[in-house]
Amino acid sequence: MSKKLVAYFSASGVTAKVAETLAEAIGADIFEIEPKVPYTEADLNWMDKKARSTIEMNDPASRPEIAVKRDNMKDYDTIFVGFPIWWYVAPSIINTFLESYDLTGKTIIPFATSGGSDIGKTNERLAPSCKGAKLVEGKVFKGSVGHQELAAWVDGLGL
Numbered sequence: 740m741s742k743k744l745v746a747y748f749s750a751s752g753v754t755a756k757v758a759e760t761l762a763e764a765i766g767a768d769i770f771e772i773e774p775k776v777p778y779t780e781a782d783l784n785w786m787d788k789k790a791r792s793t794i795e796m797n798d799p800a801s802r803p804e805i806a807v808k809r810d811n812m813k814d815y816d817t818i819f820v821g822f823p824i825w826w827y828v829a830p831s832i833i834n835t836f837l838e839s840y841d842l843t844g845k846t847i848i849p850f851a852t853s854g855g856s857d858i859g860k861t862n863e864r865l866a867p868s869c870k871g872a873k874l875v876e877g878k879v880f881k882g883s884v885g886h887q888e889l890a891a892w893v894d895g896l897g898l
């Protein structure tokens with residue numbers, strides 16, 4: 740049977756809520772991608788060129804460390820990966836997450852929240868970190884999205 744994991748990073752709680760609703764809606768396990776060094780409010784100030792998030796997102800090689808590694812990743816064949824859109828793409832900690840595991844044969848499905856941007860070219864930045872996996876086109880949801888809409892989206896993916 741296909742076992743699903745919803746893994747997510749959320750700096751201010753919006754994506755966390757969507758991730759929890761998604762995991763409930765589809766009966767998946769859930770895992771929070773926690774930065775080893777939490778992001779402060781100053782770190783998240785996108786108007787500041789010297790803020791941690793700006794510096795990381797301007798550096799394609801940036802791989803912020805994650806606090807805890809999931810030890811049973813081999814049990815899952817479908818992994819939903821949730822994040823806030825940062826500078827039109829996924830935060831680089833998502834690349835750290837994806838590169839931490841052998842994803843061979845797995846299906847990776849991004850989902851996100853944003854201030855208005857669409858999923859855009861998110862997968863272009865994620866693909867090199869998903870070696871051997873099938874990376875599906877993701878979707879941006881509102882923080883208030885409900886069980887039904889999320890379940891219908893997953894149904895439509897034809898997993």
Ligand SMILES: Cc1cc2nc3c(=O)[nH]c(=O)nc-3n(C[C@H](O)[C@H](O)[C@H](O)COP(=O)(O)O)c2cc1C
Nearest residue numbers: 749750751752753754823824826827853854855856
């Ligand atoms: C550093 C940074 C960059 C962001 N860049 C974008 C962006 O390019 N487009 C957009 O619509 N929203 C952007 N946002 C807004 C977040 O995507 C949005 O608030 C998201 O829902 C936050 O999710 P979270 O609470 O799970 O962290 C950005 C936020 C931060 C902190």
